[in-house]
Amino acid sequence: MGQLSADFVVQDAVIPKRALAELLQLVYDEADAAGVRAVNVFHAGDGNLHPNFLFDSRKPGELEKVEHIGKRLMQRVVDVGGTLSGEHGIGNDKTAYMPLVFGPETTRIQLAIPAVFNPRHQLNPLKVFADRRFDSTTGSKQSGIAQANGKPMPATMNGNSPRDPRCFTPFLDSIDGVLCLSADATAAEIDALAIPHQLRYPLLLDRTATLREQVEASGFAPASSRFGPYCDNIVGMNWQLPNGHVVRMGERVVKTTTGYDVFRFLLSSGRRFGKPLDYVLRLRPDCGITSVHHLDGTWDEVSTAIPGLLQNCWMHWFDSIDLVTDADGCRLRIVVNCPPDECSLVEARLREFSAARSLTLTTERDVPSPTDGCPDFVFKT
Numbered sequence: 001m002g003q004l005s006a007d008f009v010v011q012d013a014v015i016p017k018r019a020l021a022e023l024l025q026l027v028y029d030e031a032d033a034a035g036v037r038a039v040n041v042f043h044a045g046d047g048n049l050h051p052n053f054l055f056d057s058r059k060p061g062e063l064e065k066v067e068h069i070g071k072r073l074m075q076r077v078v079d080v081g082g083t084l085s086g087e088h089g090i091g092n093d094k095t096a097y098m099p100l101v102f103g104p105e106t107t108r109i110q111l112a113i114p115a116v117f118n119p120r121h122q123l124n125p126l127k128v129f130a131d132r133r134f135d136s137t138t139g140s141k142q143s144g145i146a147q148a149n150g151k152p153m154p155a156t157m158n159g160n161s162p163r164d165p166r167c168f169t170p171f172l173d174s175i176d177g178v179l180c181l182s183a184d185a186t187a188a189e190i191d192a193l194a195i196p197h198q199l200r201y202p203l204l205l206d207r208t209a210t211l212r213e214q215v216e217a218s219g220f221a222p223a224s225s226r227f228g229p230y231c232d233n234i235v236g237m238n239w240q241l242p243n244g245h246v247v248r249m250g251e252r253v254v255k256t257t258t259g260y261d262v263f264r265f266l267l268s269s270g271r272r273f274g275k276p277l278d279y280v281l282r283l284r285p286d287c288g289i290t291s292v293h294h295l296d297g298t299w300d301e302v303s304t305a306i307p308g309l310l311q312n313c314w315m316h317w318f319d320s321i322d323l324v325t326d327a328d329g330c331r332l333r334i335v336v337n338c339p340p341d342e343c344s345l346v347e348a349r350l351r352e353f354s355a356a357r358s359l360t361l362t363t364e365r366d367v368p369s370p371t372d373g374c375p376d377f378v379f380k381t
Helices: 017-034 062-079 094-101 104-117 187-197 211-217 260-267 299-310 313-317 340-356
Strands: 007-010 037-043 048-055 171-173 178-182 234-240 246-250 275-282 289-297 318-326 329-338 360-364
Touching (some): 017 037, 104 260, 171 187, 211 275, 234 260, 299 329, 299 340, 340 360
Antiparallel strands (some): 007 048, 171 178, 178 275, 289 329, 289 360, 318 329
């Protein structure tokens, strides 16, 4: 595209997938009306849009046309339940749109955290928030910032309302596979909502504990090696601050970099800065049957077999792989969720693998995933 035009602007928004056709049409309509060429590039699977607007900044008024289109586009993105950025963050262009997503209370929280280690705003001084400029003093701009040190937050800036208007209400979006429900929900409540839509939430440590208790216990869960930690599978929440005000943190779309760091910070903070009231969960497809496969052997046989399993492309089929030891010996436990007609393929592969390594294979078909409190920790290097 750099060869098609002297200049171009790439946008980066995320929307619920059901709004994809509407937003693509909006891009073309706005571009046609302004006489600007547009090229749409996007990740349809996660709703991440990258409309490219081609223009020539040497021509008076061309840049202003593109900026006007961007403003209209971002407003509509937020209106349909999307967010400002899915990959590239908030830079010089999107600072103006932050108030579309964040109210005064959540803005103060986001300013408070970097103020702890960057009090003079020397790091990226104009990024994220337009008024976060380099300032060698501790003047009025900082005096109203909430303190992220466990002390009570200042009074709210929007009257006596204890709840921001953009807070989540309970919902289930079966197209995007996201579910909003109470942080005190258990596995049974999730299943009751998700299973009728052939969806599931495979990241549970305990079927009887609440979601809040499980997130406070660990950032990871069984199947985290495949699906990631909780911070990648809880995408939004209603958070009650120490002053009682309830704010929305995160999004309802499965991909975002808009305020993601402060969301992740609070999600992992226990109850030091408030508590979650509701979570927005990223669900996964239920492909049909969950089966649990046990590969038993001596310690030497099992430990020798592990590298051959982990370095194989079949890893992508497995929800989790656990090494289980007890008084009876040790075994590999492999959990697979797949369509019924693929179960025989998985079993044939594991039968071949276990026979080659002198392991004994037993299979349980159509059973719940084991939840014995053992998380799969993920290390990225």
